[in-house]
Amino acid sequence: MTRRRSCILTYHSLDDSGSVISTPPAVFREQMEWLAAEGVPVVPLDRIRDTPGAIAITFDDGFRNFFHQALPILVEHRFPATVFVVGGFCGGWNDWPSQPTDHLIPKLELMSWQEVEQSSRVGMSIGCHTATHPFLSSLSATDLDDELHRSQSEIEQRIGRAVDTFAYPYGDAPPHVRKAASGYFRFAVTTRLDFLKPGSDALDLPRLDAYYLRSRLWFRGLYNGYGTAYLSLRRGLRVVRQMV
Numbered sequence: 609m610t611r612r613r614s615c616i617l618t619y620h621s622l623d624d625s626g627s628v629i630s631t632p633p634a635v636f637r638e639q640m641e642w643l644a645a646e647g648v649p650v651v652p653l654d655r656i657r658d659t660p661g662a663i664a665i666t667f668d669d670g671f672r673n674f675f676h677q678a679l680p681i682l683v684e685h686r687f688p689a690t691v692f693v694v695g696g697f698c699g700g701w702n703d704w705p706s707q708p709t710d711h712l713i714p715k716l717e718l719m720s721w722q723e724v725e726q727s728s729r730v731g732m733s734i735g736c737h738t739a740t741h742p743f744l745s746s747l748s749a750t751d752l753d754d755e756l757h758r759s760q761s762e763i764e765q766r767i768g769r770a771v772d773t774f775a776y777p778y779g780d781a782p783p784h785v786r787k788a789a790s791g792y793f794r795f796a797v798t799t800r801l802d803f804l805k806p807g808s809d810a811l812d813l814p815r816l817d818a819y820y821l822r823s824r825l826w827f828r829g830l831y832n833g834y835g836t837a838y839l840s841l842r843r844g845l846r847v848v849r850q851m852v
């Protein structure tokens with residue numbers, strides 16, 4: 609058994625479209641039931657580095673289907689999760705300016721502020737995913753600071769709680785961006801595909817994207833040798849993709 613590794617899971621949208629950001633709701637339900645049946649500790653993001661063998665669950669972008677599909681299942685199992693919302697787009701759609709127009713990403717509704725606040729009230733953590741979902745490395749120092757701070761303040765006002773977690777859009781987190789984020793947040797997550805390691809940088813946390821874990825075999829393989837082999841393979845493929 610290699611149950612000592614911890615990881616942070618990334619979900620985006622729960623829907624049946626089959627897109628690269630979509631997990632079918634039935635698959636999500638089965639995954640959560642499996643974690644519960646196995647007794648895998650599911651912990652809040654701010655405790656993941658201190659809990660060997662645990663899983664933290666995150667959702668990027670704050671889609672409305674989180675509220676309707678994921679939240680009831682999470683509450684049923686008493687699993688905590690962190691939802692990273694885009695402050696300037698709550699109640700709208702995921703049509704921010706940096707969204708690719710290649711139709712690989714479906715246009716989807718985002719949670720309203722009322723739904724964000726209700727999610728917080730039933731125990732979910734609300735994290736910040738900027739105000740407008742830009743590539744942070746492309747911004748001036750002033751605009752970078754504004755993207756980090758403006759949405760953090762707005763979310764805090766809306767939910768009446770401190771917001772100390774952040775997700776870098778597109779995993780775009782070079783050193784100067786991480787340094788800026790450290791001025792406002794205690795924890796920040798990337799899209800780098802990996803398990804946590806002892807001493808992982810709190811402002812540069814790797815995650816495992818649910819897209820790569822859709823099959824039952826690979827999801828359950830998080831806790832056996834298959835998982836490691838598979839993730840090495842996926843990392844290799846991702847490097848190849850970035851080169852083309």
Ligand SMILES: [Zn+2]
Binds near residue numbers: 668669737741777778
């Ligand atoms: Zn995003």
